[in-house]
Amino acid sequence: GQQLNQSPQSMFIQEGEDVSMNCTSSSIFNTWLWYKQDPGEGPVLLIALYKAGELTSNGRLTAQFGITRKDSFLNISASIPSDVGIYFCAGQSVNAGNMLTFGGGTRLMVKP
Amino acid sequence: SAVISQKPSRDICQRGTSLTIQCQVDSQVTMMFWYRQQPGQSLTLIATANQGSEATYESGFVIDKFPISRPNLTFSTLTVSNMSPEDSSIYLCSVDTGAPRSAFFGQGTRLTVV
Numbered sequence: 001g002q003q004l005n006q007s008p009q010s011m012f013i014q015e016g017e018d019v020s021m022n023c024t025s026s027s028i029f030n031t032w033l034w035y036k037q038d039p040g041e042g043p044v045l046l047i048a049l050y051k052a053g054e055l056t057s058n059g060r061l062t063a064q065f066g067i068t069r070k071d072s073f074l075n076i077s078a079s080i081p082s083d084v085g086i087y088f089c090a091g092q093s094v095n096a097g098n099m100l101t102f103g104g105g106t107r108l109m110v111k112p
Numbered sequence: 113s114a115v116i117s118q119k120p121s122r123d124i125c126q127r128g129t130s131l132t133i134q135c136q137v138d139s140q141v142t143m144m145f146w147y148r149q150q151p152g153q154s155l156t157l158i159a160t161a162n163q164g165s166e167a168t169y170e171s172g173f174v175i176d177k178f179p180i181s182r183p184n185l186t187f188s189t190l191t192v193s194n195m196s197p198e199d200s201s202i203y204l205c206s207v208d209t210g211a212p213r214s215a216f217f218g219q220g221t222r223l224t225v226v
Contacts, residue, residue, distance in 0.1 A: 031213050042118075042204050042217035043155070050212055088154060092215070097168075098143065098208060100215055102155045 003027075006089055006103030013079055014111050021087060021106040022073040029091035032065050032072040033100070037086045046087075047074070081110050114139055114207050118218035125195055125225050132191045133221045135205030140185035143208035146178070149220070150201045158203075161188040195225045 006023045013019055023032075031050055035043035047058050049065035049072060056063055063074045072091075076083055089103040115138040125131050135144065144161040158178055159167040167180035182188045192199055205218040 033215060035217075040220075040222070042116075042220045045113075045214060045216060048212065048214050090215070092213060097160065098213065099145070099157055099160065100155075100206075104154045 004089060004091055004101050004103040006106055008106055009104065010107040010109065012109045012111060015079060015081060017079055019076040019079050019083070019108060020073060021089075022071060023089035023091070023103045024071040025091055025101075026070070027091075027093065028069040029101075030069075030094050031092040032063070033090040033092065034061075034063050034072070034074045035088045035090065037088065037105075039085075043088055076108075079108075079110055081112055083108055084110050113214070114141060114209055114216045116205055116207060116216060116218035118205050118221055120221055121219060122222040123224070125223065127196050127225055129195055130191055130193045131195065131223060132189050133203055133205070135188045135190070135218055137186045137207050141207040141209060142185070143210075144182060144188045145206040145208070145215075146180060146188070146190045147204040147206060147217075148201045149204060155204065158190070161190075192223065195223075197225045199223065200225045 004025050033048050034046045037043045047063040052069050054065040060077045087106045090100040117136045119134045146158040147155045149155045157170050158173045159169040161167050161180050161182040163182045179191045202220045202222050204220045206215050208215050
């Protein structure tokens with residue numbers, strides 16, 4: 001089946017620093033979605049991307065849909081303690097019945 | 113977006129018993145999905161809940177173990193049958209709202225089997 005490689009798996013950063021994480025796939029996706037999951041909660045949609053090359057921002061978050069349609073990145077600028085959590089990328093393919101394939105997650109830990 | 117309510121939010125169950133999880137959406141949606149998230153892991157699709165027909169299961173998941181109902185476009189249930197400790201996970205309901213495509217999740221059901 002489709003595989004999504006998400007990196008890094010985890011990271012500690014200093015408050016105020018910028019963060020970058022990415023996902024790569026062996027398959028093409030029509031949609032890339034980025035989620036954040038807090039402990040005890042379901043994933044919350046942060047950003048959705050629909051076109052190759054698309055760059056979208058949501059506050060301090062910026063994500064891009066790769067030109068090849070096989071990758072995406074998420075940047076968080078000026079991180080704050082509430083950014084702590086697990087971030088997941090997910091790719092959606094029309095050829096796969098619109099089901100989502102998830103990356104393994106990036107656990108973000110911020111030093112206050 | 114869609115507001116998704118899942119019940120129960122958590123439960124502790126005895127092995128050999130079954131638990132039914134409910135998912136209610138605040139609007140009609142075509143596509144509903146059930147995921148499992150094992151401790152410290154990513155999300156794995158169990159099945160697509162089809163309205164008016166049998167659910168479509170992913171490899172490794174079977175109807176006898178995870179029966180699913182979808183009586184209408186706003187509601188679905190997932191049953192975890194004959195539970196064992198290996199079934200301890202978070203179970204999540206998800207909906208796809210269509211155009212533009214986005215997928216939203218309920219808050220999850222944290223299941224512990226003892």
